[in-house]
Amino acid sequence: MGIDHRINANIAAMGLTHPTPIQAQGIPAVVEGRDVLGLAQTGTGKTAAFGLPMLTRLIKFGKKPDPKTCRALILAPTRELATQIAAHVDAYAEGTPIRAFRVVGGASINVQIERMSRGVDVLIATPGRLMDLIERRAIDLSATTYLVLDEGDQMLDIGFIHTLRRIAKMLPRERQTLLFSATMPKLMSELADTYLTDPVKVAVNPPGKAADKxxxxxxxxxxxxxxxxxxxxxxxxxxxxxxxxxxxxxxxxxxxxxxxxxxxxxxxxxxxxxxxxxxxxxxxxxxxxxxxxxxxxxxxxxxxxxxxxxxxxxxxxxxxxxxxxxxxxxxxxxxxxxxxxxxxxxxxxxxxxxxxxxxxxxxxxxxxxxxxxxxxxxxxxxxxxxxxxxxxxxxxxxxxxxxxxxxxxx
Structure with missing residues (x-):
C-alpha cells in the first residue's frame, strides 16, 4: 500500500497484518497526497489510516525540521485522545528519523516551549494549548504541510471552530488536510468543505451507526x-x-x-x-x-x-x-x-x-x-x-x- 518498510515492520510487530476497510480505502489516497474525509465507526483503526501514510511521506523529507516548526499537525479535541494518538505515532515511527511531540493543557508549558525550540516532525495538540504556544511565539506553523483533524465533527463544532479558523490562517495554502470521524452531522460536513480541497470521501459505514458487535x-x-x-x-x-x-x-x-x-x-x-x-x-x-x-x-x-x-x-x-x-x-x-x-x-x-x-x-x-x-x-x-x-x-x-x-x- 506504499507504506515505508520500517513502518511496516513496526506495525507487523504490533500484530497489524490486515488493513481495516477505512485503512484499505484511505491509505492509498493519503499516500497520493489527496485530501481525505474519512468516516468510519469507532474502533476501526482511523489513527493508522491517517498516521501510517503521513509518516511515510514525512520520512522522504530527509532532513530535520527547523526550530519551532512542525511538518505535520494533528489536532484532537481532548487531552486523552491526543495522548493516545501520540503513543500510536511513536510506535509506528520507532526506528525512523521521525520525531513526534504532544502538547496539551495541564502540563508544563515551559517544558513544551523548550522542546518546540528544536522543532518536531509531528505535533499532536489540543487547540487551546496550541494557541497558548503560538501566542508565546513558541510555534511557527508556516512550514506545516499536513493537517489532521481527528474526531473532525467535534473539531468543527462551535466550541472549537473559532480557534480552528485562527490556526488554519497560519498554515500554508498548499497543504494536505485529513479529516476523520465516526459521526458527521450535515452542518459539520458543510464546514469540512471549507478546509478540504477536492477530497477523497471514504465512508465505510453510515455516519452515526454503532458497531454491529x-x-x-x-x-x-x-x-x-x-x-x-x-x-x-x-x-x-x-x-x-x-x-x-x-x-x-x-x-x-x-x-x-x-x-x-x-x-x-x-x-x-x-x-x-x-x-x-x-x-x-x-x-x-x-x-x-x-x-x-x-x-x-x-x-x-x-x-x-x-x-x-x-x-x-x-x-x-x-x-x-x-x-x-x-x-x-x-x-x-x-x-x-x-x-x-x-x-x-x-x-x-x-x-x-x-x-x-x-x-x-x-x-x-x-x-x-x-x-x-x-x-x-x-x-x-x-x-x-x-x-x-x-x-x-x-x-x-x-x-x-x-x-x-x-x-x-x-
Whole structure:
C-alpha cells in the first residue's frame, strides 16, 4: 500500500497484518497526497489510516525540521485522545528519523516551549494549548504541510471552530488536510468543505451507526434509583472492565466516590481532575488495576482500550452523536461488547433523539416503560443488535451493602 518498510515492520510487530476497510480505502489516497474525509465507526483503526501514510511521506523529507516548526499537525479535541494518538505515532515511527511531540493543557508549558525550540516532525495538540504556544511565539506553523483533524465533527463544532479558523490562517495554502470521524452531522460536513480541497470521501459505514458487535439496551429507571441499578449491573460482571458515562463533573465525582464506598475498584476522569490524575486513572484502568471508570464525555472519543466489556450511560448525553462515541469504547478490535443506557422519565427526549440519529431503536431490557417510550423488546430496524435481556435482568432486591440512603443522584 506504499507504506515505508520500517513502518511496516513496526506495525507487523504490533500484530497489524490486515488493513481495516477505512485503512484499505484511505491509505492509498493519503499516500497520493489527496485530501481525505474519512468516516468510519469507532474502533476501526482511523489513527493508522491517517498516521501510517503521513509518516511515510514525512520520512522522504530527509532532513530535520527547523526550530519551532512542525511538518505535520494533528489536532484532537481532548487531552486523552491526543495522548493516545501520540503513543500510536511513536510506535509506528520507532526506528525512523521521525520525531513526534504532544502538547496539551495541564502540563508544563515551559517544558513544551523548550522542546518546540528544536522543532518536531509531528505535533499532536489540543487547540487551546496550541494557541497558548503560538501566542508565546513558541510555534511557527508556516512550514506545516499536513493537517489532521481527528474526531473532525467535534473539531468543527462551535466550541472549537473559532480557534480552528485562527490556526488554519497560519498554515500554508498548499497543504494536505485529513479529516476523520465516526459521526458527521450535515452542518459539520458543510464546514469540512471549507478546509478540504477536492477530497477523497471514504465512508465505510453510515455516519452515526454503532458497531454491529455492540449489544445495546435501555433500562428505564427513576433518576434516584440509578446508582443502585448500576451497582447491580457491575456486581454481575466481576473482573470485567466497565466505563460509566455521566453528564457533569460533579455528578461523576459523586458517583465514583459512592461506588468506591460500596466496594468497587473505581476511578474518575473529568475536567476538574489534573492532567496527572487523569493519566494515572487511565493507566490503572488499562492495566486492569481499576475495573470501573466513571467519566464525562472527555473520555467518550477515540480512547482505545480493547478490554472494555461494558459501557453504561448513567446519564444520556445531550448531544445524540455522543452516544455513538460513548458506546464505541467497547467492542473494539473485533471483540463483542455490551452497552446499557439508563433512562429516567425526564430523559425520554434524549433517548428519542439518539434513536433518530442512529436510525434505529434501542431494545428495552428493563424497568417500567413510560408512556410514549419505545415498546419493550422492540427489535431495531435492521441496525445494531439488542442486548440479551435475560443476561441483564435486574435482580428483585438491592445489594444489601448498598443502603438506599446512600444513592447518588445524577
Amino acid at each position: 455492540i449489544d445495546q439496551g435501555v433500562h428505564f429507571v427513576p433518576q434516584g434509583d440509578k446508582a443502585t441499578l448500576l451497582a447491580e449491573y457491575l456486581a454481575k460482571h466481576p473482573g470485567e472492565l466497565s466505563m460509566v458515562f455521566g453528564r457533569t463533573k460533579h455528578g461523576c465525582e459523586k458517583l465514583s466516590k459512592l461506588l468506591e464506598k460500596w466496594g468497587f475498584s473505581v476511578a474518575a476522569i473529568h475536567g476538574n481532575k489534573s492532567q496527572g490524575q487523569r493519566e494515572r486513572a487511565l493507566a490503572a484502568f488499562r492495566k486492569g488495576d481499576t475495573q470501573v471508570l466513571v467519566a464525562t464525555d472527555v473520555a467518550a472519543r477515540g480512547l482505545d482500550i480493547p478490554e472494555v466489556a461494558h459501557v453504561y450511560n448513567y446519564d444520556l448525553p445531550n448531544v445524540p452523536e455522543n452516544y455513538v462515541h460513548r458506546i464505541g469504547r467497547t467492542a473494539r478490535a473485533g471483540r463483542d461488547g455490551r452497552a446499557v443506557a439508563f433512562c429516567a422519565p425526564a430523559e425520554i427526549g434524549e433517548l428519542r433523539a439518539i434513536e433518530r440519529a442512529m436510525k434505529s431503536s434501542i431494545a428495552v431490557i428493563g424497568g417500567e416503560v413510560p408512556v410514549g417510550a419505545p415498546l419493550a423488546g422492540r427489535a431495531p430496524r435492521g441496525r445494531g443488535k439488542p442486548v440479551d435481556a435475560a443476561a441483564h435482568k435486574r435482580p428483585s432486591r438491592r445489594p444489601s451493602r448498598r443502603p438506599r440512603s446512600q444513592q447518588a443522584h445524577g
